[in-house]
Amino acid sequence: MEIKLKKQIETLEREITLKSVDLDEDIEDFNVDIHDFKNQDKLITISPRCVRCNLCVEECPINVISSSTWLKRAKIGEGCVQCEICAQTCPVSCIYVWDAESEIKENDSVEYTLREIKVPHRNLKMEDISINREECIGCGSCLKYCPTNAISLRSKEYIEAHGEACPSAGAIDTEDGNMFSYIDKNRCCGCGSCANLCIQGAISLKRDLGPVVIYSHIDVNQDICVACELCEDNCPVDAIKVVDGEIFLNNDKCIRCKECTSRCPVGALNLVLDD
Known part of the structure; x- marks a missing residue:
């Protein structure tokens, strides 16, 4: 998937000016010139197809994803280090990783190009799911x-014909009579959306979530390391230690987020894709 967006330079410069100047300053004294500019980065977004399961929230190693609710989907906040674990984890593949590029074009416009990066997916399997009929109030959420x-x-x-005891209370009153929530285990994928949204906590779920798929590693060049410790200071999961001028990387804790590689002033750390 590829998405292209365009904006005129004058419009973008005006927006930058308005965001950069205090309201009591003279805006004429502040000028922005953004010609001859190109930038490339990675972007992660959550689409409206979010099913409110909050698996991404639970699995985010640095806790920057806010929980979804009935009315709003989960949201990636400031501080995201783009480790892609949320995208690997989403059971409905609604979290996208983009190669985001912005460039000044000859027609005095800024072109934004988003190219989807395909990431591997973790295995997810429902082991068991059940509804506590004593707690369920039949709201249908x-x-x-x-x-x-x-x-x-x-x-x-x-429901009783399918092997579940079903009390008379807690039913949804419809034109067809009293109705109850029923889960077809043969169709359940184990995402946990229902359990997350149940206001009574009446749904119990057991699932097997596979490990994060590792397809890259941090290459360490000890020979050029200057022991500045910026990698250790900026690692969000405390996976790097610098001891006596040597870098020690805990691969089991490392989330391949590139925080260390982007901070290293001499290029002693590099993220390398595995063959």
């Missing part, structure tokens, strides 16, 4: 975001 339509409203007779 568990149905809305289920990505596989594994949850439906069923009659007491249907």
Whole structure:
């Protein structure tokens, strides 16, 4: 997937000026010239298809993703180090990693190009899921975001015929009679959206989430390291230590986020894709 956006330079310069000058300053004294500019970076976004499972929130190693609610999807906040773990974890692949490039074009416009970067996906399997009928109030909140339509409203007779005890209380009163939430385990993917949204905490889920897929590593060149310790100071998961002028990297803790490589003043650390 590739997305292109354009904005006129004059418009962008005006926006920068308005954001850069205090309201009580004379805006005419502040000029911006952004010609001959090109920048490339990585961007991670969460699409509106978010199913409110909060798996990305739970798995973010530095806790910068805010929880989703019934009304809003999860949101990646400031401080994201672009480790891609959230994108690998999302059970419905609605978190995208982009190669983001911005460039000044000859027609005095700024062109933004987003190219999707395909990332490997972690395995996710539902082991068991159940509804506590004593706690369920029959509100139906568990149905809305289920990505596989594994949850439906069923009659007491249907649920009991499928091996579940079903009390008369807690039913949703419809034209078809009293209906209850029912989970088809054969269709459940184990995302946990229903459990996260249940206001009663009536849904219990056991799932198996596979390990993060490792397809790169940090290459360390000890010969040119100057022992400035910037890598250690900026590692968000405390995976690097500099001892007696030598870098020690804990690969089990490292999340391949490039914080250390981008901070190293001599290029002693580099993120390398595995063959």
